[in-house]
Amino acid sequence: MKTYKHRALLLSFITILALGTIILFAKTTSAESQKKIRIGATVSMSGKFSTEIGPFKQLMEAYATTINTRGGIYVKSAGKRLPVKFIVYDDKSDGPTARKFYERLISVDKADILLGPYSSPVTFAASVAAEENKVPFIAICANSDKIYNRGFKWIVCVIDAAPRYTHRYWDMIKAEGWAKTVAFVVEDTLHPQGVYRGAKNLVDSAGLKEVSLNVLPANTHDFTAAIMKIQKTSPDIVFVSANVPFSIAFMRQARELSLTPKEFHVIHHGGVFKNGLGAGSEGVVGQSYWTQGMNYGNPELFTEVMKLSGISLDDFPWAPAYMMAFETATQAIERAGSLDREKLMATLKQLKVMTVGGVVSFAENGVGTINTYPSQIIGGQYHIIWPPEVATARHEYPGSKN
């Protein structure tokens, strides 16, 4: 009898929970104030990208707090400054989940503008929701060509396309003229593959020769065979196109097995990489959106937001790209003078705005202009090394320390 009662209770509980969910959806819509600028986004707080951008909800909230303490964003049609509110969900690093939450951001939370999720595959799926519902969507760290070749009208991206990700580095190598051969180590995932394909073309046009190509799965734990293969070709540059965990594991073993090219280039060599390798990271060149000392836009605002969020730039080098997206959204709202989605999108398409990482504008297909700068770990610090007008230190080569 008691068991039966427990079960009956449980069943009631389930029904209430299920109904409650639907009721809560409706409540959110009507409960939300209309006097706020609602910016919707998802962040990969779980899943494979969580180590890359897990705490970025704090970055968004810190930006909102900073802007709101200054009075908010001026919206001409409202005749006053409106406070900003970020509505953020965890997309679990998964495309369909992200798409579902973007649908929620549009239909339940009534977001005025959307910021994209992290990575190309997730953005690919999520941007469909924005396109179908005609809501402005600013993609951030998603530069695969596939996203922008679909003819979508409601998407723009602050950063440049993946194939051009390292063009400044190869410009520098060509100008310096000391390197002749390159060996590639590529993680078999979308972004590293895209960067590799671009780098391969840039290498060819810079007159360098590819002497070894090693495409490895993301979960590779032993690189001995690849390292020995590279050693036989004695390349001037070993170019590692991979995400951070893969890069750390590769570099650790490369150091152990005395792989000594003139230079290691690791596309993502942020703080986690540096801390994970310690002295082994010294001299490694990589790509950065921003380092201390760059003076584009409003670096003080960025520093303030980072401080408030408690996020370290070294650990999360994508933070500047997110800041550029915030600045772009802010400028688009101010210049449109309205939260009307069509006006916002039209303004975004025409926008040319100075951000912390440089000037952002968009091509016809939505691809942006922001690109990374080659940076080197010198004395444990990151320094931009090219182009000369932005560089904060001179490029050291041969850079690898044994």
Add this chain to the structure above:
Amino acid sequence: MIQVLISGLFLGSVYALLAVGLSLAFGIMGVLNLAHGSLAVLAAILYKKTLVLYPFSPWTFCLLATPIFLGFGFLLHLIIVAPFRNLSLSAGLVASLIASLGLALILEDLLVCWQGWEPISTNIIFPTYNLMGLKIPGLRAILLGMAAVTIGLSTFFLKKTDPGRSMRALAQDKEAASLYGINPGFTSMGALGLATILAGLAGIFYSSLYPLGPREGIDLTLKALFIVVAGGMGNLRGPAVAGLVLGFIESFAGVLFTYTSTDTVVYSLLVVYLVLKRSGSRQ
């Protein structure tokens, strides 16, 4: 070729250590502990946090941490084994699976809260030795030795000591073991304690070589599960050998076939082997 073989040995030793604890828990208690990998991550974080304060060597820390993980094991027993001891084999398996998954998810969030989002990488520097043209990384060699000692000691414990024999008896026949005066609750608590120590040590070793995200616990468990499947459940030797074999296969991947087809080859071989093995045993 020999260099690749040595690297395979190093990698395999870490896999072996990861798998033996899980095998022990499954073999003795019929528990599929999905929190096994999360406990390994917990150990890795504990080691990283301790390193900041005291520069312990891996072996000193492992010695000091053993009682802590034994305690975690006892606590784990109260959550994923004790409440289901009266259930049937199938119901018990499901209940422990759900409970351990729940625990793994709770641990994930707590670990992110404690450690942050970035991967754990302990960054211990050891020199690389040159032995007749072969490169022997000091840290990997030390970890290999420690893994061998740990598995050896655990095997000795299970085979030559009374508590170990009790655990094996419990694995073979719970009722008969009870008739011989073995306390199933106490013994299985000890077995889970030992399994948790092994998980902890595996986490410390793993994070010394590879970055380990705070949410990677369940992935680690899956890796360990595979090795257990290949090696057999309830003993230490089988998973240890299977771990080493997996290490060799992964190391030779780039030599024998393309890296990208490694997983397909490894997992296909494992399932074919499993099906053949089980079909054979049925007949």
Add this chain to the structure above:
Amino acid sequence: MKPWQMSLSIIILTALMMSSAVFSKGYVGIFVFSLIINGTMAVSYDIPGRSLGLISLGHAVFFGLGAYCFGIAYSNGFSFFPALILSVMLSVVGALMVTFLMAGLNHGYYSLATLGILIIFQRLFETLESLTGGSAGLYIPETLSKLHCNLLAAFLLLATAACHALFFRSRWGLYSKETEASEEAAEAIGIPTRTVKILCLMTAAIPACMAGMLHLARTSHVSPVSGFSLTLSITALLASRVVPVKGLLGPLLGALLITAAEEVIWTKFEGFNHAWFGLILLVAALYQGIDFRRKKTISAAVENPLSR
């Protein structure tokens, strides 16, 4: 199944059918669609789960197989229904191969082998990049309106529920119960246990394959990780077991509970989403353990009043 359980099951199915027609667009449309897909996965999972006592950790193999077969067929120029028919045929062959391999295994070995199969398919489909799009997955344009996708999914759930009910009432249901109790004894009385297992597993596999196809048609994207998903497999397992009620009602309520709980936690709780979800799982598991022990205590007291 008791009459009140059957009535409640019918009410839930009817409500889901109606919801699929009314709420086809936007977020609520996706939520209703995931309720239906999770329901299909849970009900199909429950067929071998309850009848043979087999605990699969790889039920999503069939889901992914169906999704990929459909995606590949559609990408190669087939329109929706021909692609659907072709992919049903292809995935039935694939599912048959998988179930044929798995039918020889029991208990823990079965669970682990199903997990192995899941990961093999994940890696295999990552490797076959030219066909499957590799780790980034396969994208197809919208093939059918959202309303039609939701309705088809609802009919699939209805058909799966009918299969569930019919299977347990058929002689194959009885055979599978006998097989679960003792395979040797069942064989001794002439039950073809291997055929029973394959039939039972295929009854569960086909709806899961079709759920995968419809999911791809609705969301336009499948990747090896999201198609051959351990999370989806475990969700099906949990949904079929979390509510301790036998018959169709158990997995249906379980799917509602798990999907709704996950949704509420992921949208309404600030941080600690995993921990909250984990806590629900832990409580559900402990409830099963406690519930069983209560029953045992009561029955022991009835059998031996002096024990009180």
